[in-house]
Amino acid sequence: MNKLRIIFYVLRYFGFKWIFFRIIYALKLHLGYFKKNLPSSSWDEHSFKEHLTDINLADPKAYYEYRKKDAPNFFFSPEDRKNFFPFFKEFDKDTISPAIISDKLKKGVFRYFSRHEFQIGFPPDWFINPLTGEHAPNKRHWSEIKDFEFGDIKIIWEPSRFDFVYALVRTYWRTHNEEYAEIFWQLIEDWREKNLPNQGPNWKCGQEISFRVMAWIFGLYGFLNSPQTTSERLNILLQMIAVSGIRIQANLEYAVSQRNNHGISEATGLWSIGIIFPEFCHAAKWADLGRKVLEQAGKELIYDDGSFVQHSVNYHRLMLHDYLWAIRLGDLNGKPLSSQLKEKIKKSNNFLYQIQDDITGKLPNYGQNDGALILPLNNCDYQDFRSVIQSVHYLSNQSRCYNTGAWDEDLIWLFGTEALKSAVKIPSRDDLKAETGGYYTLRSKTGFAFIRCATFHDRPGQADMLHLDLWMKGHNIAADAGTYSYNSPEPWNNPFAHSAYHNTVTVDGCDQMDRAGKFLWFPWLKSRVTCHSDSSKGYFTYWEGRYNAYHHLKQPVSHRRGLLRIGDTAWLVLDRMTSDEMHKYRLHWLLPDMPFEWDKDACKLSLKTPAGAYQIQMGTFSEHGKCTLICGDKNSPRGWKSSYYSYREPALSADMTVCSENELFWTLFCDELYHIEFETDIIKIQGNKYNCNILLNANNTEQFPLIASVFTENSLQDNVEVG
Secondary structure, three states, X not given: OOHHXXXXXXXXXXXXXXXXXXXXXXXXXXXXXXXXXXXXXXXXXXXXHHHEOOHHHHOHHXXXXXXXXXXXXXXXXXXXXXXXXXXXXXXHOOOOOHHHHHHHXXXXXXXXXXXXXXXXXXXXXXXXXXXXXXXXXXXXXXXXOOOOEOEOHHHHHHHHHOOHHHHHHHHHHHHOOHHHHHHHHHHHHHHHHHOXXXXXXXXXXXXXXXXXXXXXXXXXXXXXXXXXXXXXXXXXXXXXXXXXXXXXXXXXXXXXXXXXXXXXXXXXXXXXXXXXXXXXXOHHHHHHHHHHHHHHHHHHHEOOOOOEOOOOXXXXXXXXXXXXXXXXXXXXXXXXXXXXXXXXXXXXXXXXXXXXXXOOOEOOOOOOXXXXXXXXXXXXXXXXXXXXXXXXXXXXHOOEXXXXXXXXXXXXXXXXXXXXXXXXXXXXXXXXXXXXXXXXXXXXXOEEEEEEOOOOOOOOOOOOOOOEEEEEOOEEEEOOOEOOOOOOOOOOOOHHHOHHHOOOEEXXXXXXXXXXXXXXXXXXXXXXXXXXXXXXXXXXXXXXXXXXXXXXXXXXXXXXXXXXXXXXXXXXXXXXXXXXXXXXXXXXXXXXXXXXXXEOOOOEEEEEEOOEEEEEEEEEOOOOOEEEEXXXXXXXXXXXXXXXXXXXXEOEEEEEEEEEOOEEEEEEEEOOOOEEEEOOOEEEEEOOOOEEEEEEOOOOOOOOOOEEEEEEOOOEEEOOOOO
């Protein structure tokens, strides 16, 4: 995409005010504004006394007594340990105890993105990218360090989030072994020594600083009664938090301008410092500023249907964790956030619940996934969303939405043991119609389909319209590839954002939008759902949607996708491609790496899942397309998926390619072998469970659905309302 077109679209979608702000911000960076106003310094230049309203508290012993007796409320107090302890053994049953993570820290093994483990020493090298061996400079001002100058800066940042603090506190409260408190303080002291104020990569991002502050606060309360928590150590930690608050506030406006999690996280950081440390000179200002941004962001960035502006389930979880922390902290200290915001969070939590797999607690791996998990307070896998959904549900309803499990540990840390006595009221999962965000589901008794059909109101992260996830009996049969990395050598530089790796149809090898930058796609797509019948009725449900992705081609192409649920286990996907000229159409499906049988001639794949055999068959109506199946291609990202950041695993990539003007692809997912026959406008499907004839609409216009009616042995359903 040429620069003039990029400028046009930036003006169109972001507006002059936003562009003007970003130009001024870029000038500030170039002219050294931040280097002058937030200069590199030593810790000695930031005396603890200058941050306090009462200078008497500058005395370490006086402050230590204040913090133990008169400090504001946190989620728990040191005295709660005796109440929490009986539950830990149950939480650790059949799961991975936090002691494993904590014990590895002593050996210099740090956990990255809830998956990787790297030996970076103890105390660690805070500036190394262990994947590449690259080092970021720790003596350069943060404003002079580029995001991807030393590989993927997220990897360098990861240890400095201090998310290991949660494991240390959880282990300490289980064992009362003072060694874990000592590890915490040694890492605090070493980080302080190696990361001087405003120097190095770990001061670059206000969101990263906010996550670090949240972990430090958790550790402060978790280890407050430990003999290792001396008054001198307490003072240096509070000084570090105060300096962090100054840094967050100084660049908050930039975070807010991004219209994503950054503004919410940084507001949560300021809100937390302002409430927990009222003795700080800027506490009231930081709390007010944090409240203002939290309220405004909740109003603007959470859509009315509960979906979130970032089009990502993991960033959605991050947002909920931020608000869960902020709302609970405000309530505990008599500073509640608004009921309107709380209602938004309740609706947003229900959105995640509605797209969740009943059996595993997982969600579609949809949208950009950078591995963020800012409140790791349980033994669940990173992909299991039950902990956050349970906690926010309790916050909103004072009841639980799941039966007792490892995900409940969050409840006692955030709400106390009384939360575990609350009633379990399991909401139903129904077909989702989140029209603003563009998310839809169809459910059956054994699984569900998740479909993406959006008109973008905010910046898209991927070119993936009409992507379809399919879940059956706890297995993600048709899956999203994830993200892998935002900055790695080609071909692994955020490849899965491209259309070709999603479960949709691509045209002439093009993306649905043009990629204008690492996180920029233009023009933003417009989509429309033309049919969505009710899954609660009958054997059949039908959904259909379309979008305008390939209308910009010299010879435009229209893509419509129809999804028919047949009973509880079979799904028929129809993709109608329409144009006046010849194009290369490619239908793609990403499937789990399981034992399989592949019939290339029939384009039929039989998966041997733990829940039984499952069949996937593809075809076209005009000619036999060319089919391929690849698993873990050595030369490209095809046949791979990434469930954790910077981690990839093989997957089955099946596709069918046809050169044609007008084409109708069909894909049948089912748990038994079906016999399929085709006539001019009829699909006949015969099996042990279902025998049906699907009459296609002879009038191939957008005013008519792809399916006219469905005949079975016992019924006739007309007008595509097949529910």
